[in-house]
Amino acid sequence: MGEIGPIADKVTSYFYALLFVRHPELRSLFPAAMDTQRDRLLKALLTAAEHIDNPPVLVEYLQNLGRGHRKYGTRPEHYPAVGECLIGALSKYATGIWDRETEAAWVRAYTTMSQVMIDAAATDELRAPAWWHAEVVAHDLRTADVAVLTLRPDQPYPFLAGQYASLETPWWPRVWRHYSFASAPRSDGLLTFHVKAVPAGWVSNSLVHRARPGDVVRLGPAGGSMTVDHTRDNGLLCLGGGTGIAPVKAMVEDLAERSSRRPVEVFYGARTDHDLYDIDTLLRLQQSHPWLTVRAVVDQRAHVQLPDAIRGYGPWTEYDAYLSGPPGMIRNGIPALRAAGIPAHRIRHDSVEELVVAGD
Ligand SMILES: NC(=O)C1=CN([C@@H]2O[C@H](COP(=O)(O)OP(=O)(O)OC[C@H]3O[C@@H](n4cnc5c(N)ncnc54)[C@H](O)[C@@H]3O)[C@@H](O)[C@H]2O)C=CC1
Known part of the structure; x- marks a missing residue:
């Protein structure tokens, strides 16, 4: 995959051109404007390659991807068409590394991975609508x-x-x-x-x-693993930036409904006071639940940005952490939480790549 990075743009453009010329019937499954769509294929391939040595994670990722493709109207017979065009595009541009052996390895990997997606979609079809x-x-x-x-x-x-x-x-x-x-x-x-x-x-x-x-x-179906592990009883530290406060509020409600007494500390970041559009709801929740503390961090007034604002409080070493907000906040938040003594496996957030698309 390392060789593909620098030629990724060319490979994806050529891939879609091949796909739509050879299989014009598939064009209607894609949006009229293909800008963000283009990157999605590549990101999916890169994510799959990243987990290649961790089969359980790779399989789970592909199963989700397969289920998620049902809403686009993807059928099992579409997968070979995509595979053939992908390999066509790779062989055209990855000339330095492409030989019969590489091609055979790509065919094997693509066939195995697409079968996981096809099987997951078929199982899902028995129990849930496509959308x-x-x-x-x-x-x-x-x-x-x-x-x-x-x-x-x-x-x-x-x-x-x-x-x-x-x-x-x-x-x-x-x-x-x-x-x-x-x-x-x-x-x-x-x-x-x-x-x-x-x-x-x-x-x-x-x-x-x-x-x-x-x-x-x-x-489409619900996705994402930024959920509360209810088998644990330690505290939760939740950082919500802007509309990133949405899932934090959902998690607080979830804990409240389960009559949890776990300490929950929410830091709600916004550019101005006016941008704290949901602060009243959170303060109401705080009033009814003694285990909940809500702090607003307003860029205009605070001397530090959201992730660093946690430094003045804590200690956080026993807490599970949740990060939700703009990609930059998540990127900066991870090292800030690690520095506060929270190990990486207890820091949860959605995939930054997906958030970049969500930002549209
Ligand atoms: N599950 C998730 O992670 C969710 C993510 N989002 C994403 O959250 C974003 C919300 O956008 P806005 O409301 O415009 O937020 P915004 O850009 O106004 O930022 C909100 C706050 O986040 C912090 N922040 C922003 N950039 C930062 C950086 N580079 N480093 C450290 N802290 C930073 C600051 O405290 C800022 O006030 C969107 O990109 C949206 O896609 C929204 C909902 C859920």
Whole structure:
């Protein structure tokens, strides 16, 4: 895979060109504009290569990917078509390393990996829909660019607090973006999401500025492993930056519903006081739950940014940590938490690559 990095752009462009020329029927499975889509294939390949020596992690990743592909309308017969074009593109550009043996190794690896995806999709088909329709039942514009959306799925939607869903709007067909659930599962089955409209973010802009009650979106299955391990009883340190507070709030609700007494310390970071759009909800939760402490860290006023703000408190060595927010906050947060004595395996966050796409 190391050799592919520098020629990745060429390989992916040529791959899609080959795919759409040889299999024009597959074009309709992809969005009209292919910009972020392009990187996705490569990221998936790189992630798979990263875990090649850890079969359980690789298999779990591929199973999720296979299940997640159901919403695009991917069928088992599409996988060989993709494989053949991928190998066609690699053999054209990776000339320095490409020979019969390399090709045979790629064919073997691709066949094995795609079979894991196909099998996972087939098993999932027996128990869950490929996607859910969900109607917007409330749209609350909290700031000029942040909206809280409440959705009613057309059938029960299983998920855990801390996870996210992929979402497609009627305005940008086949463009899917990830949003974390902002509430724990509710008895009325409603789902909430916090969405910030970002420049050039087609999906987020339409959800914030265009969506209204009555509009219907599509949801893919829930994903992500930033969930609370309820077998443990130590404290939780949660850092939520901007709309990254959404899954933190869901996890706090989850703990409250289970009558947990585990200490939970939430640091809620925002650029200005005005951007703390959900602080009232968190302060209300703090009032009803003595185990919960909420601290706001406002860039304009604080002398340090969010991850470093934890230094003045603690000790954190016994805590599990959760990071949720912009990719830069997560990148800076990991070393800050490690420096505070929390080992890497107790620091949870979503994949930064997925968040970059979610930022659209
Ligand atoms: N599961 C997750 O991790 C979730 C992530 N998000 C992501 O969170 C982001 C939210 O965007 P905004 O509300 O515009 O946030 P923002 O850009 O206004 O940042 C919010 C706060 O995060 C901290 N922060 C930001 N960049 C930092 C950096 N480089 N180093 C250290 N701290 C930093 C600061 O305290 C800042 O006030 C989006 O990118 C969204 O995709 C949103 C929901 C869930």
